[in-house]
Amino acid sequence: MRLDFVYGLLITAYLTACNSYTSEYIPIEKIGEHPNSTVFIGMQSCNQCHLDIVNAHKKTAHWLTSSKITSAMVIPFLNSDKNYFDLKDQTRLYFSIKNDTLFQEAYRRPYKSPFFTKSIDINIGSGTKIGNSFLSWEENSLFQLQGSYYKPNSKWINSPGYPSFFQPKRPIFPRCLECHTTFSQSENWQSAILTNRYNKENIVFGIDCQRCHGPVLDHVKHHRKNLIDSVGRKILSYKNFSQQQRIDMCALCHSGVGQNINQAAFSFTPGDVLKNYLSTQTSNEPDVHSNQVGLLEMSQCYIKSEGMDCMTCHDPHSNERNNLIKFNSRCIECHPSQQHNSLLPENTWDCVKCHMPMKASKIMKIEINSDSVSQVLVRTHKIAIYKE
Ligand code: HEC
Ligand code: HEC
Ligand code: HEC
Ligand code: HEC
Ligand code: HEC
Ligand code: HEC
Ligand code: HEC
Structure with a gap:
């Protein structure tokens, strides 16, 4: 008993x-x-x-943001309406799968045999919104390939930032992996000199x-x-973190690429002061792409309330994309009886739509065809009154 x-x-x-x-x-x-x-x-x-x-x-999106390529993963990409795209200099980049490996090949007329072939080894990007970029090993050196996959149109496109003519590859420096993986180790990990050579066996994806x-x-x-x-x-416990420490953890990857990198990538750990590692805010007008921290910090909601941080609205463990009921209820918790000018043209329940509108990024542009460039729309985090 x-x-x-x-x-x-x-x-x-x-x-x-x-x-x-x-x-x-x-x-x-x-x-x-x-x-x-x-x-x-x-x-x-x-x-x-x-x-x-x-x-x-x-x-x-955090977990899905990087991985080694497997053949199961790439099959959906090869269902796209055409597995190639053409560059302005008549180069055709073609994507195919051979013996379980995905390849990017470059052809010129009459497209008989490729003059340049590279395996596609690593995926960057969750594809939840924009799409995927691809990396390739050359011994221990890591490169980004010219072809990316654009999810909204299921199309292969020229990678953002690439010229519109053929360029074989671009080195991948540690800061890119610092935002898109849990860990990777460059060969000269202690040095401020940039390299694209890594310890291949010591990368923690996602x-x-x-x-x-x-x-x-x-x-x-x-x-x-x-x-x-x-x-x-x-x-470590976030309960013991200050507001700045809580924001800095997100700011490592959500306050822009950073102008001055003071310490090597992957040296920042949760609880540290981010500004000892890199200087982030680079202009009076932070870009909507990957600079949510800079924009939020310009908002009256942030400036005039106590202890607001990213977790005021986001659950760091869940995919909450398009959960507008939840996001709007966060606004109403602090603005329970907001009075509006009765002339507002629409229902006022969707606070986010008017006060955090989608804005075009100035730095992130996508070339969908060789002659059309579209801007990527990102939710601004400068919560304010917008006239439009
Ligand atoms: C400062 C951190 C940072 C760096 C550096 C960075 N990214 Fe990103 N990247 C982000 C964030 C944050 C997003 C989410 C979208 C946003 O905020 O606009 C993103 C989005 C993406 C996406 C789209 C994912 C999707 O489907 O929505 C791809 C692809 C991507 N990045 C590739 C790269 C590559 C390749 C590099 C390096 C050459 C790189 N990024 C460098 C932070 C970064
Ligand atoms: C054998 C059980 C066990 C395992 C395995 C375990 N945890 Fe925990 N963890 C706990 C308990 C118990 C708590 C306290 C209750 C809670 O917060 O859920 C906790 C709390 C935490 C907290 C909150 C700390 C705080 O005070 O805010 C984090 C973060 C955490 N665990 C992360 C992890 C991670 C990451 C892993 C896997 C690598 C892991 N845990 C594996 C038992 C475990
Ligand atoms: C993007 C950053 C991020 C990732 C990735 C992440 N966490 Fe957390 N986690 C946080 C933050 C921030 C908090 C504090 C939340 C708060 O105080 O509002 C937290 C809180 C927790 C807690 C405390 C209880 C709770 O639910 O708030 C546990 C347990 C936990 N995390 C476990 C995990 C485990 C397990 C994983 C991996 C499966 C994980 N976390 C991945 C950022 C993250
Ligand atoms: C190591 C870098 C890193 C850290 C730290 C980080 N993020 Fe992210 N976050 C990213 C990248 C990269 C993406 C885009 C991933 C993609 O789509 O491929 C992203 C995407 C997001 C998204 C969009 C999710 C979606 O559905 O598209 C939210 C919201 C977000 N992060 C919030 C946070 C918050 C809150 C924290 C702090 C607790 C945090 N992040 C910490 C790198 C990071
Ligand atoms: C933690 C509490 C908090 C949350 C959450 C919050 N706000 Fe605020 N907000 C404030 C405070 C405090 C002010 C400043 C009010 C003042 O100046 O009297 C403010 C100001 C504003 C303003 C006026 C801005 C200006 O530039 O004049 C708008 C619009 C606004 N909030 C909309 C929102 C929306 C939309 C959301 C949800 C996406 C939201 N707020 C979430 C606390 C909050
Ligand atoms: C006042 C509420 C609020 C706060 C605070 C907030 N966010 Fe958001 N965030 C949102 C809303 C609303 C969206 C749009 C969600 C959607 O469309 O599904 C969003 C979207 C995002 C996205 C995806 C952007 C896109 O267009 O793809 C990222 C990344 C993000 N938040 C990161 C952060 C980070 C980092 C912080 C802290 C600096 C933060 N957020 C603080 C409300 C907030
Ligand atoms: C259709 C667009 C629209 C929607 C939806 C909307 N607002 Fe507004 N909001 C405005 C405009 C325009 C103003 C400035 C004129 C006014 O006060 O009516 C404003 C003003 C505000 C202000 C500042 C008032 C002041 O005194 O400075 C706050 C706070 C605010 N809104 C919060 C909210 C919240 C919370 C929601 C959701 C419940 C919401 N808004 C929904 C357009 C909108």
């Missing part, structure tokens, strides 16, 4: 400790190592106790838990040994 009671108590404590408990016990798999000796482990080792967060995270939460190995080991401990141990 007494024993049953203790047993029952233990089970309750166990279930509270692991709020999404699963019996799946997965061995800890090392998938990378930071030169500061932080060990990266596979995200499946969180399943046992955080299954809901892991499952939700797998659907986010943005996973460890990018935002720091080292996790000791946390997992502790909780596996102490299943009834319901307080998160041996892990």
Whole structure:
């Protein structure tokens, strides 16, 4: 009787400790190592106790933003209306799959045999909004290829920033991977001199838990040994972070590419002061593309309220694209009875539509055909009154 009671108590404590408990016990798999000796482990080792967060995270643009190419992944790209596009200098870039490998080949009339062939090894971009860019290895050097895949039209296009004539490849520097992977190690990782040579075996694809939460190995080991401990141990906690520390973690990748990089890529860890690593705000008019921090900080909502940060509106673990009911309810929490001039032409429930309108990016442009360039529309984070 007494024993049953203790047993029952233990089970309750166990279930509270692991709020999404699963019996799946997965061995800890090392998938990378930071030169500061932080060990990266596979995200499946969180399943046992955080299954809901892991499952939700797998659907986010963060998780899907980079990966090694597999043949299953590329089949949808090759269903596009045509697997090539033409450049202004009469070069045709053609995409095909051979023995499970995807290739980009360049042809000139009469398109008999390619004069340039490259394997496509890595995908960058979740494809949730714009599409995918592709990288290729040449021994240990990493390059971006000229062809990208544009999701809205299911088309192969010239990669943003490439000239409209044939250019074989462009080196990929660490800052690109810093925003699109959890970790990668350049050969001269301590040096400020840029290189596109990497340790191929030490790249952690996708943005996973460890990018935002720091080292996790000791946390997992502790909780596996102490299943009834319901307080998160041996892990950084955002509850103890200041507003600036919470914003800096997102600002690492959401405040523009950065003008001055003071410390090598992948040296910033959660809790650090970002401005010691890079200077971000580069103009009075931050671009809507990848500079949500700069724009939010110009908004009266941010300036005049206490402790606003990205998590005021975003759940960092879920794909919430188009969940406008949720986003608008965030506005109403702080503006519960907003009075509008009665002459407003439409319903006023969609606050976001008028006060955070879509704006064209000045730096990110897409060349859909060789003679038409379209601007990419991004949701501005400068919350304000717009006249249009
Ligand atoms: C054996 C169980 C267990 C495993 C495995 C585990 N955790 Fe936890 N974790 C916990 C418990 C218990 C807490 C405290 C309750 C909570 O916040 O869910 C916690 C809390 C956390 C917190 C919040 C800390 C805070 O105070 O804000 C983070 C972040 C976290 N875990 C990340 C991870 C990551 C990432 C993994 C996988 C690499 C992982 N955990 C694996 C048990 C575990
Ligand atoms: C400062 C961080 C940063 C850097 C550096 C960066 N990106 Fe991005 N990238 C982003 C963010 C943030 C987005 C999401 C869209 C936005 O905010 O406009 C994005 C979007 C993308 C997308 C579109 C994904 C989609 O489907 O919506 C692709 C493709 C992409 N980046 C490729 C690259 C490549 C290739 C490089 C390097 C040559 C690079 N990016 C450099 C932050 C960055
Ligand atoms: C893009 C950054 C980011 C990624 C990736 C991320 N987290 Fe978080 N996580 C956060 C932030 C920020 C908070 C604090 C939320 C708050 O205080 O509002 C948080 C909070 C948590 C908490 C505390 C409880 C909660 O739900 O708020 C746990 C547990 C957690 N994360 C686990 C994980 C796990 C497991 C993964 C990987 C599957 C993961 N996180 C991936 C940013 C991230
Ligand atoms: C390591 C770089 C990095 C960090 C840190 C980061 N992000 Fe991102 N974020 C990205 C990139 C890259 C994309 C675009 C991914 C894509 O579509 O390929 C993105 C996309 C997003 C999106 C758009 C999601 C969608 O559905 O398209 C939101 C919202 C977002 N991030 C919020 C946050 C918040 C909030 C934080 C801080 C807790 C954060 N991010 C931290 C790199 C990062
Ligand atoms: C954390 C609370 C908070 C949230 C969330 C919030 N706001 Fe605000 N907002 C404020 C405060 C405080 C002000 C300044 C009011 C003042 O000056 O009296 C403000 C000002 C504004 C203004 C006037 C801006 C100007 O330049 O004059 C608009 C418009 C606005 N908010 C719309 C929104 C919308 C739309 C959302 C949701 C996307 C939102 N707010 C979310 C707190 C918030
Ligand atoms: C006041 C609410 C609010 C705050 C605070 C906020 N966002 Fe957003 N964010 C939104 C809304 C609304 C959208 C549009 C969502 C959609 O269309 O699905 C959005 C979209 C985004 C996108 C995708 C943009 C696009 O057009 O593809 C990114 C990236 C993003 N937010 C990052 C951030 C970051 C980083 C922060 C913190 C600096 C932040 N957000 C703070 C409301 C907010
Ligand atoms: C159809 C477009 C539209 C929609 C939808 C809309 N607003 Fe506005 N909002 C405006 C315009 C235009 C103004 C400036 C004129 C006025 O006050 O009527 C304004 C003004 C404001 C102000 C500043 C008032 C002041 O005193 O300075 C706030 C705060 C605000 N809106 C919040 C909201 C919130 C919260 C929602 C959603 C519940 C919302 N708005 C929906 C267009 C819109």
